[in-house]
Amino acid sequence: MISPQSKFDQFIDGQAALFSDDEVMGLHLFRTKAQCMNCHSSGYFSNNQFENDGTSLLGSKQEDLGKYLVTKDPNDAGKFRVPTLREVTRTGPWMHNGSLTSLQEVLNFYSKGNSEISQKKSTVHEGITLTSQKSEMLKFLDLNEKEITQLEAFLGTLSTKTQRLTPPELPK
Numbered sequence: 772m773i774s775p776q777s778k779f780d781q782f783i784d785g786q787a788a789l790f791s792d793d794e795v796m797g798l799h800l801f802r803t804k805a806q807c808m809n810c811h812s813s814g815y816f817s818n819n820q821f822e823n824d825g826t827s828l829l830g831s832k833q834e835d836l837g838k839y840l841v842t843k844d845p846n847d848a849g850k851f852r853v854p855t856l857r858e859v860t861r862t863g864p865w866m867h868n869g870s871l872t873s874l875q876e877v878l879n880f881y882s883k884g885n886s887e888i889s890q891k892k893s894t895v896h897e898g899i900t901l902t903s904q905k906s907e908m909l910k911f912l913d914l915n916e917k918e919i920t921q922l923e924a925f926l927g928t929l930s931t932k933t934q935r936l937t938p939p940e941l942p943k
């Protein structure tokens with residue numbers, strides 16, 4: 772599946788007038804105060820690494836140890852691949868478990884520094900005690916309502932119009 776030229780791509784290619792003030796401010800926040808670029812970097816909007824985003828729900832029924840389940844390396848407990856943000860307005864519900872149902876919820880989650888206060892500090896999985904350390908790159912951002920609106924506006928520029936695809940004819 773190819774994500775074609777988005778409003779963001781046209782903006783970067785020099786059509787600066789396409790962006791509203793909120794979208795420009797959202798891009799600015801994405802790179803500065805909100806620190807999203809630490810992980811959602813490059814033209815793909817992902818560093819293609821596995822990071823702990825505070826979404827493992829340790830000790831709950833929905834617990835998901837992420838990359839650990841494959842590598843069995845305790846440092847990988849709670850790590851998930853950083854997803855691209857291209858077409859992000861259409862990939863909801865968000866996160867690996869679909870636990871966040873609006874982009875506003877996602878932004879509020881990040882604003883609070885992805886705290887896992889409601890979760891247990893450790894869990895015992897197949898006899899091994901594991902902890903899930905969220906990334907040091909996640910900070911308490913304390914974004915105000917306006918900043919959340921601006922970030923959401925910017926995220927909207929990464930999506931393109933829906934297109935009708937003709938499925939290829941399969942061999943008989």
Ligand code: HEC
Nearest residue numbers: 805807810822824826851852853862865866867881906908
């Ligand atoms: C420490 C690295 C890191 C930082 C910083 C970060 N993210 Fe993420 N982001 C992730 C990871 C990892 C996931 C996947 C988590 C999961 O699947 O449970 C994710 C998921 C998302 C998703 C859900 C995508 C989807 O399709 O489900 C959105 C939207 C998102 N991030 C936006 C942002 C925004 C906006 C910021 C800045 C406020 C930000 N991220 C900062 C690592 C990061």
